[in-house]
Amino acid sequence: MTRSRFRLAGLLAVLLTLALGLAGCGKDSNNNSNSNAGDTGAKTAVNLAYVGPLTGEAANLGINIRNGAKTAIEEYNKKADRKYTVTLKEFDTEGAPDKATTVKDQYINDQSIIGIIGPAFSGETKAVIPSLQDAGLVMVSASATNKDLPNITPxxxxxxxxxxxxxxxxxxxxxxxxxxxxxxxxxxxxxxSEYGKGLADDTVKAMEAKGGKAAKRVKLDPKAADFSAAVNEAKSASPDVVFYGGYYQEAGRLKKQLTDAGVNASFLSGDGSLDPGFITAAGTAASEGALLSCPCNLATETSSGKLGEFFKSYKAINGKEPGTYSPEAYDVANIYIKGLEAGNTTRAKMLNFVEKDLGTYDGISKTIEFEDNGNIKTPSLYVFEVKGGKITAKES
Amino acid sequence: MGYTLVYGVLRLINFAHSEIFMIGVFASLFSMHAMGIGPGDPTKTGLALVLVLLVTIGAGMVASGSAAVIMERVAYRPLRRRNAPRLSALITAIGISLFLQELFAVRYGRNQLGFPRVLAKRQLADVLGANVRTDKVLVFGAALVLMVGLDRFVARSRLGRGIRATAQDPETAALMGVNIDRVVLLTFLLGGLLAGAAGALYGLFFEFAKYNIGFLPGIKAFTAAVLGGIGNIRGALLGGLLLGLLENWGASVLGGEWKDVFAFAVLVLVLLFRPTGLLGEALARARA
Incomplete structure (x- = not known):
């Protein structure tokens, strides 16, 4: 009995060490990666903050945004004629509102931070807007799309x-x-889900306004592997278009099961499905020709002009291809940099710049002009198509 | 069925059984990678197909079987030796379950991993509006073989007799020369092998693997076992069939989002009137 007790204790110790080691690695790699490139010499240092997930379920999305901002900042820090050296400080919220509220004091109390890139998700943004307003710290999110956000603090x-x-x-x-x-x-x-159902409702409303209608509304349980009930319902309507409101892993599985059941309708989904994970989940064959829409623009290998240049620069700096919301994050960081170059180096001045002096900014994702409530003035929707296992631009 | 077997012998709900299943899914995926089958490869036919399927299912069974045995040796046997209360074993089970899930999440990421397609999903026939497809036939056939095999094994073999004896009265069984430790270990092995085969089939059918993939099938399997009468192998089979039919019938009548509500409402009703499940709680009395 004693022997087995020791063995058990030994095993537990090994496992515990392993787990701690893994956790430790994760932390280190997150905290050390700031973008302090090149000489700092005579330039004044200025800090911006990235707020959003870097670990957890939604980490991929946050990393796309962080890397997009990092690309803009590293490009700027390499310029010889720049006035400042910008550092991007990172605050991991895991994308969760409760985590976001515990992290917020760290960047609000750090007076060297004059602008925020993020927060990434609507829920966490909702949770911190009142505090940001009190601190007079300006934020520009690349990805928070909930329609109520401008009204959180009147x-x-x-x-x-x-x-x-x-x-x-x-x-x-x-x-x-x-x-x-x-x-x-x-x-x-x-x-x-709140997002999936909301998007589906708005889509149906828009179709009805144009005299169309949904032949059938179908719900599925995203936790289940088997969507056969939903697939059979859809199939019985013999549709020519299937729209899915939800996220990419389920979208991919749904598309695959539809194809396997012989439903050859055009498949369309929203920004929640715009991720290479959609293609992994559906398989190359079933994902071919699927349409994915997003209010965001994507930089791909075949992009031309400024987006194409961004694609190359991003890949050189981050060692991988840009993803959803990377171009928007790049634009947001560059808006702050433009403000800096105009001499806005305090929180109050930067807020005033973004709110009043920016005018129209010609970004790589789109032309950006803010309305009084913080929304974008001329929004656009982009549609992407899956071709040969890659997401490619179709039209806007 | 793993739940029923282990419960029957030990009076223990092994919550980590769903992770044994998950390990089976991952093992079958890795066996495909090891055989050099990539996501874009053409589907297999004839002898190659049979071979690939056997290796995949075999890999799932071996991995899950060994995982179950290791789990029994490391986590449950020490508790049993010390006559720990049953509650400790239950907590241990939940702990192992979480531990394995997070281990796989950290190691392989939280996104789903895709399976290559080895079996072409071809429609074979249309029976009364039901779509009979190659992959469904495979799963159905394999499940049938496993079920009948297990039923016969427990009813007929020497080890099966040992399992039944231990379930009935461990002390008398020990007096009659049954090695209880060995029987328990083999019960776990048997449950693991079945979960592994099920995991491999699940992977072949749904074509993805994920760290928490075992959770829902685990809950469903447990429900089926309770519905049929936990500890009763034939009860688990009946419960599984019934649960599947109920769910899909409920989904088609009330809409997909009501699927689980309906199935579990029926479960509660059945338990109200037959607290021990449809066939009663009796692994020990299951005769040939």
Whole structure:
């Protein structure tokens, strides 16, 4: 008995060490990667902050944003004629509102931080807007799309986003289905999440405004592996278009199961599905021709002009290809840099610059101009198509 | 069935059984990688297909079987030796379950991993509106073989008799020369092998692997076992079939989002009137 007790204790000790080691590695790699490139010599140092997930379920998305901002800052720090040297400080929220509220004091109390890139998600943004407003610290999110965000703190001046909200996307998708795809029998599927259901509702509303309608609304349980009930319901309507409101892993599995069941309708989904993980989940064959929409722009290998240059620069700096929201984050960082070059080096001045003096900014993702409530003035919707196992631009 | 077997013998709900299943899914995926089958490869036919399927399912069974045995040796046997209360074993089970899930999440990421397609999903026939497809036939056939095999094994073999004896009365069984430790270990092995085969089939059918993939099938399997009468092998089979039918019937009548609500409402009703499940709690009395 004693022997086995020792063996058990030994095993536990090994496992514990392993677990601690892994956790330790994760922490280190997150905290040490700031973008302090090149000489610092005579330039004054200025800090910006990235706020959003770097670990947890939604880490991929946060890393896309962080790397996009990092690309802009490293490009700037290499310029010889620059006035400042910018450092990007990183604050990991795991994308969760409760974590975001415990982290927020760290960047609000650090007076060297004059602008925030993020927060990444709507929920965490909602949770920190009031505190940011009190501190007079300006934020520009590259990715928070909930339509209520401008109204969290009435008359808020700090909130901005470089992307259209969910209502706009739903309307854009509805119009696209009726006008471009000429969908006659449209089946609308969603995952019953706040995001998925909201997007599906807005899409149906937009279709109805144009005289169309959804032949069938279908719900699925995103936790299940087997979507056969949803697939059979969709199949029985013999649709020519299937729209899915939800996230990429389920979107991919749904598309695959639809194809296997012999449903050859055009498949369309929103920004939640715009991730290479969609293609992994559906398989190259079933994902071919699937349409994915997003109020964000993507930089791909085949992008031309400024997006194409960004693709190369991002890949050189980060060692991988840019993803969803990377171009928007790049634009946000460059807006702050433009403010710095104009001499806005305090929180109050930077807030005033973004709120009043920016005017229109010609970004790589789109032309950005903020309305008084922080929303973008001329939003646009982009549609991407899966071709040969890659996400490629189709139209906007 | 793993739940039923282990419960029957030990009066223990092994919550980590769903992670044994998950290990089976991952092992079958890695066996495909080891055979050099990539995501874009064409589907296999004839002898190659049979070979690939056997290796995949075999890999799932071996990995899950060994994982179950290791789990029994490391986590449960020490507790049993010391006559720890049953609650400790239950907590241990939940702990192992979380530990294995997080281990796989950290090691392989939280995104799903795709399976290559080895079996072409071809429609074979249309029976009363039901779509009979190659992969469904495979899963159905394999499940049938496993079920009948297990039932016969427990009813007929020497070891099966040992398992039944231990379930009935461990002390008398020990007096009659049954090695209880060996029987328990083999019960875990048997449960693991079945979970591994199920994991491999699940992977071949749904074509993805994920760290928490075992959770829902685990809950469903447990429910099926309770529905049929936990500890009763034939009960588990009946419970599984019934649960599947109920769920899908409920989904088609009330809509997909009501699938689980409906199935579990029926479960609660059944338990109200037959607290021991449809066939009663009796692994020991299951005769040939």
């Amino acid at each position: 008359g808020s001046t700090v909130f901005h986003r470089a992307i259209a909200d969910d209502t706009f996307q739903g309307k854009g998708i509805g119009d696209y289905i009726v006008d471009k795809l000429k969908g006659k029998t449209v089946v609308v599927v969603d995952d019953n």
